Every structure is written in C-alpha cells, then in structure tokens.
Amino acid sequence: MAEDAFSEHRPLLFTIAYELLGGAADAEDVLQESYLRWREVDPGTVGHARAYLVRTVTRQALNHLRAVKARREEYVGSWLPEPIRTAPEVGEDVVLAESVSMAMMLVLETLNPTERAVFVLHDVFGYTHGEIAAAIGKAEVTVRQIAHRARRHVHARRRRFEPDSAAGGEIAQRFLRSAADGDVQALMDLLAPDVVVISDGGGKAVAARRPVVGRPDVARFVLGVYRTSAMTARIEPARYNGMPAARFLTGGALDWLAAFEIRDGRITALYGMRNPDKLDRADVVRPLDRGTPDQGGRQAWRP
Incomplete structure (x- = not known):
C-alpha cells in the first residue's frame, strides 16, 4: 500500500526535507x-519506492525552499533553524549529527x-552525481560542478565538528549552574575566546537582535538573561539537533x-531559541535517518 511505503521511509524523507529547508513545519508540509x-x-511504474520518494521530496523541497528564502529576507533579528529534538542515537552517526547541527544548518x-x-x-546522504542529476533535472556534469562549488563554500565556513558526548552534556550543565550562581569566572573558564551567542525571537519574543561575540560580552549577556528570566524557570537537559x-x-x-556547541572542552557557540512559533513544535522527538542508498536498487530515480 502507498501509505505503508511512505511510512516506512518517512524518517529518511523528513531528514532530507528538514536539511533542505531548515524548518520542521516546512519539512512536514x-x-x-x-x-x-x-x-x-x-x-x-515504480522500480523502487524509496528512490522514487526521495526524488519527489527533493523536488518538492526545492520548490518550497525558494519561497522560504524570500520570507527569511524579512525576518526580524537573527534567524535560526527550527530546533528539532533528537534521540541520543543521532550522535552515533557523526555525519548525520553534523548535518543537522545548528552550525551546519546556518552554513x-x-x-x-x-x-x-x-x-x-x-x-x-551519499547519492551519486548521476542520481542527483535525475532528481533535480540537470545534467550530470553540471551537478558535479555545483557539488564542487558547494563543498568548497561549506568547508570554508564551517568549524570542525565534535559529536555530542557525555562530557559535552556535563560542560553544558556546569555552565548552567555557574550562570545560576552568578559566577562570572566559572562562566569565562567554560567559554572559548571566540564564543558566539545567536538568539532567535522572530520579533515575537525578547532576544538579542545581533550575535553576541567574545567571552566577556557573552558572560555578561548570559548573566543578564538569568537575572531577568531564567532564575524563575525550571531547567531540563535535552538534546536538540x-x-x-x-x-x-x-x-x-x-x-x-538553548543548544550548546562544544569543541575541545569549551563552549564555542550558544544558540537560543525564543520564537514561540518554533518552540510550539520543539517537544516532539524527531526520528532521523540517513538511509542506506547503496542498498535496495537506487536505479529507479525515474517514474
């Protein structure tokens, strides 16, 4: 049945759509x-359901992305991807974890x-240039050129990625305790020199309109947030992206x-989401999947 095949591949299809669009609601659409x-x-008429569905989702996401990017040009303040709550096993796939991280999504x-x-x-996801050419309606040689250009662009802008670990979670918890205690030095000790805070309020909640950069400014910003709002909140550890x-x-x-990017035992970035529209969907744990595109007959990228 059509519904059974779609449900079977839904985690993979959602992951592709989310990485192309940066929003869970857009991906669901x-x-x-x-x-x-x-x-x-x-x-x-379909040789392989998964390959056909990946192609369909890719084309629909591309059509959707052009409209989404136009909306984001009018976004109030800093824009962050819609956060998705992820299960611990996502961190076991380093490629998948990096691809949905806030840093990569911003790149x-x-x-x-x-x-x-x-x-x-x-x-x-490991698809070949020929398969991608069939999915997006371009010549394979053109896809190769686009891939080279995109990879060079991404590698020039992304930081070295470290997968989430128990140590990373402990550093985040120590940071939160230090902020609650108002311990400036303890905060500074946990921050990288070039640490950045990016806050997304979407014009609907109080948030910094521009990134906050550097240890002293970030420490002051975090303590200010705690004094005005966080002290009265209940705080729960979680995993997002x-x-x-x-x-x-x-x-x-x-x-x-708040999501923490940690490298070499220091917090290099803090991503704060306050936009209520994005928080409305942030309780759902999203199953993510990169699939195994080399198994099961990827030759059926055509109807």
Missing part, C-alpha cells in the same frame, strides 16, 4: 505534498537552493531553549 502525489502513482542557509540540494544529497541543550519551562510551558 513538503512530506504532505509528496504523500498526496505518491498516492496518485501507479505502483507498477547551508548561505547556499542557493540548488547548491544546497546537491550538497545535502551527495555529501550527507544532535547537540547538548537545555529546555527552560515557565509555568510548565517551554519558554525558550
């Missing part, structure tokens, strides 16, 4: 559109839609969350 199209397909935002699709499908994170609940409702 694309999956819904793709499912409706899938229901109209004669199964006898992907600097690519044009076609570059983003080519990079994600090839470098994250494959990163250690903290959920801040006020009156039982998720008020904001």
